[in-house]
Amino acid sequence: MTNFRIGFGYDVHQLREAYDFWLGGIKLEHEKGAVGHSDADVLIHVICDALLGAADLRDIGYHFSDKDPKYKGIDSKILLREVMELIREKGYEVGNIDTTVCLEMPKVNPHIPAIKECLADVMNLDQGQISVKATTTEKLGFVGREEGVSAYCVALIYQK
Numbered sequence: 001m002t003n004f005r006i007g008f009g010y011d012v013h014q015l016r017e018a019y020d021f022w023l024g025g026i027k028l029e030h031e032k033g034a035v036g037h038s039d040a041d042v043l044i045h046v047i048c049d050a051l052l053g054a055a056d057l058r059d060i061g062y063h064f065s066d067k068d069p070k071y072k073g074i075d076s077k078i079l080l081r082e083v084m085e086l087i088r089e090k091g092y093e094v095g096n097i098d099t100t101v102c103l104e105m106p107k108v109n110p111h112i113p114a115i116k117e118c119l120a121d122v123m124n125l126d127q128g129q130i131s132v133k134a135t136t137t138e139k140l141g142f143v144g145r146e147e148g149v150s151a152y153c154v155a156l157i158y159q160k
């Protein structure tokens with residue numbers, strides 16, 4: 001019987017002027033960008049956490065410490081590739097992932113095709129296995145005040 005497992009990821013990054021805004025592996029043009037030890041790509045970070053959680057492999061900070069200078073400014077696509085290797089080493093394949101980005105501005109929808117193409121390439125999956133959605137928080141909370149961006153991801157993995 002196929003061994004199915006699910007995982008969940010959640011992450012937040014501050015938004016500040018003079019920072020780049022990486023989301024799902026692509027750079028958005030916006031007056032603010034995300035702050036982090038890495039490139040602060042919140043969408044990739046939640047995908048990593050959902051996959052690691054599904055495989056019972058702890059979390060992103062456990063594998064890539066934010067105290068380690070090796071990861072300062074690192075392209076999160078490199079981290080996602082490593083996470084895919086870790087779960088495949090354990091015999092897992094990805095069924096699908098579903099993500100939601102919580103962001104007041106800018107609009108994510110126009111970028112979703114490029115994000116899916118990029119993530120499918122990094123993860124070696126079909127674009128149909130990767131869902132990316134976005135919502136504002138109706139001007140409420142830190143997202144609504146444009147102080148930060150958050151994201152959620154659920155992942156289904158399986159071992160044949």
Ligand SMILES: Nc1ccn([C@@H]2O[C@H](COP(=O)(O)O)[C@@H](O)[C@H]2O)c(=O)n1
Nearest residue numbers: 103104105106107108109134135136137
């Ligand atoms: N940063 C965002 C936020 C939302 N969207 C899209 O707009 C729709 C309406 O947003 P609500 O917060 O009012 O539900 C949402 O369903 C997304 O399709 C977006 O592209 N980028």
Ligand SMILES: C[C@@]1(CO)OP(=O)(O)OP(=O)(O)OC[C@H]1O
Nearest residue numbers: 036037038040061064065066071
């Ligand atoms: C990715 C890492 C490592 O560079 O740094 P951040 O960009 O700060 O991201 P976060 O989601 O807070 O946690 C994981 C970190 O260890």
